[in-house]
Amino acid sequence: MTAGTKRKIVVSTIAEAEFYADGGFDDIIFASPMVKERISKRVISLATRLEAFHVMVDSVVGMQGVIDTPLDGDKKWNVFMEVDCGYGRTGCVWDSDDALMICRKAAAAEHVRFQGLYNHCGNTYVPDKDQKSQIQLTTVDRLVELKKRLEADGIPVPRFGCGSTPSCSRPINNMGVLTEFHPGNYIFYDYMQVLVGSCSxxxxxxxxxxxxxxxxxxxxxxxxxxxxxxxxxxxxxxxxxxxxxxxxxxxxxxxxxxxxxxxxxxxxxxxxxxxxxxxxxxxxxxxxxxxxxxxxxxxxxxxxxxxxxxxxxxxxxxxxx
Ligand SMILES: Cc1ncc(COP(=O)(O)O)c(C=O)c1O
The missing domain is CATH 2.40.37.20 (D-serine dehydratase-like domain)
Known part of the structure; x- marks a missing residue:
C-alpha cells in the first residue's frame, strides 16, 4: 500500500500513529480535527520524534490551539486544514472566511509548517454513477478553487488531496490534479462497497x-x-x-x-x-x-x-x- 516505503499513511487514532511510528513509519497524518485539549504528551512526542507527523485542523480555535502549544527547539508543527467540500461531517467549509483565516494563521505562525488541504468526500457513498461523478467533480473543483484563493493570498499549498473508497475505486479524470488520495476501506472492501459500485x-x-x-x-x-x-x-x-x-x-x-x-x-x-x-x-x-x-x-x-x-x-x- 505504501509502495515498499514506510511513508505516507493516514491514521485516525493516536494509538495507530504510535504503532506505525514504533514500526519505523514516518510522514503520518492524524486525520481527525485537532483542538488544544487533544494535544497530549503522546501527540507532542510523535510530533517531536517523527520527521513528518501531521495534524489536521478544521477550525480557527483548533489552529490557535496548535499555535499556542509550540514544540521544543526548532521543531515545527506540520498542519493540514480539513476542507468540507459538501459532505458536511467535519472540515471547514471550502468557501468560508474561516478557511482563509485558518490558513493565514498557519502560514504566519513561526512554529507551524502549513502542508495543505485534506478532504474526505464521504458523500460519494452513493450507488448512482452519475451522481457519484458529479460529487467527485464538485469536490475537486472546490478544492482547486480554495487552493487558488490561498495562492492568490500568498499562501503556498504544496499538498492537497481527497479520499474515500468509492471515489478512489472509481476515479474520474479531474482527480489527476490532486497530489494524493487517502482511502481506507478499500484494503478489505465489504458488502456496502458492493452496493455503491466500488467492487464486486x-x-x-x-x-x-x-x-x-x-x-x-x-x-x-x-x-x-x-x-x-x-x-x-x-x-x-x-x-x-x-x-x-x-x-x-x-x-x-x-x-x-x-x-x-x-x-x-x-x-x-x-x-x-x-x-x-x-x-x-x-x-x-x-x-x-x-x-x-x-x-x-x-x-x-x-x-x-x-x-x-x-x-x-x-x-x-x-x-x-
Ligand atoms: C478523515 C478520513 N479520511 C479518510 C477516510 C477513508 O475513507 P474510506 O474508508 O471511504 O476510504 C475516512 C473514513 O472515514 C476519514 O474519516
Missing amino acids: MDDIAMKIVTTVISHKPEVGTLVVDCGWNCISQDGCERPKDTLPLGYTPIVDHPELRMRAMTQEIGKIEGNGEAIDYSKFPLGTRLYLYPHHSCATAGLQPKYYVHSGDKILDIWIPNRGW
Whole structure:
C-alpha cells in the first residue's frame, strides 16, 4: 500500500500513529480535527520524534490551539486544514472566511509548517454513477478553487488531496490534479462497497467464520454464533427494507438471509424459500461477508491471514485510542 516505503499513511487514532511510528513509519497524518485539549504528551512526542507527523485542523480555535502549544527547539508543527467540500461531517467549509483565516494563521505562525488541504468526500457513498461523478467533480473543483484563493493570498499549498473508497475505486479524470488520495476501506472492501459500485463480491478480503448452533424450524430460522458484537450492524439500519441479503451476506448461500442479530447470536432465515435444514447440520461452518468491514475489523482481537484452507499468519490489530 505504501509502495515498499514506510511513508505516507493516514491514521485516525493516536494509538495507530504510535504503532506505525514504533514500526519505523514516518510522514503520518492524524486525520481527525485537532483542538488544544487533544494535544497530549503522546501527540507532542510523535510530533517531536517523527520527521513528518501531521495534524489536521478544521477550525480557527483548533489552529490557535496548535499555535499556542509550540514544540521544543526548532521543531515545527506540520498542519493540514480539513476542507468540507459538501459532505458536511467535519472540515471547514471550502468557501468560508474561516478557511482563509485558518490558513493565514498557519502560514504566519513561526512554529507551524502549513502542508495543505485534506478532504474526505464521504458523500460519494452513493450507488448512482452519475451522481457519484458529479460529487467527485464538485469536490475537486472546490478544492482547486480554495487552493487558488490561498495562492492568490500568498499562501503556498504544496499538498492537497481527497479520499474515500468509492471515489478512489472509481476515479474520474479531474482527480489527476490532486497530489494524493487517502482511502481506507478499500484494503478489505465489504458488502456496502458492493452496493455503491466500488467492487464486486470477489474483491471482499474479509470473512467471519461462524458455526450453526441451533435449528428453529418452528420459527423458520437457523441460529449461528455471530451477532453484532462480532460483525457489527453499522450501515444496515433498515435491512428489511433496503438490504436483500439482510445484515450480512452469507458466502455461497444466496438462498439464506441474516434476518436479525443480538449480541452473540445471528438469526438466519430462508431468502424466499424455507430453509432445508438437512443441508446445514448443527456444527456447520458458514462464512459471512461484513456489511462494513471497518466496523467488523475494529471488533476482532485477531485476524487469520489465509490462502484457501491454509492459515499463513495471525495478525493482531492495533486497537484503542
Ligand atoms: C478523515 C478520513 N479520511 C479518510 C477516510 C477513508 O475513507 P474510506 O474508508 O471511504 O476510504 C475516512 C473514513 O472515514 C476519514 O474519516
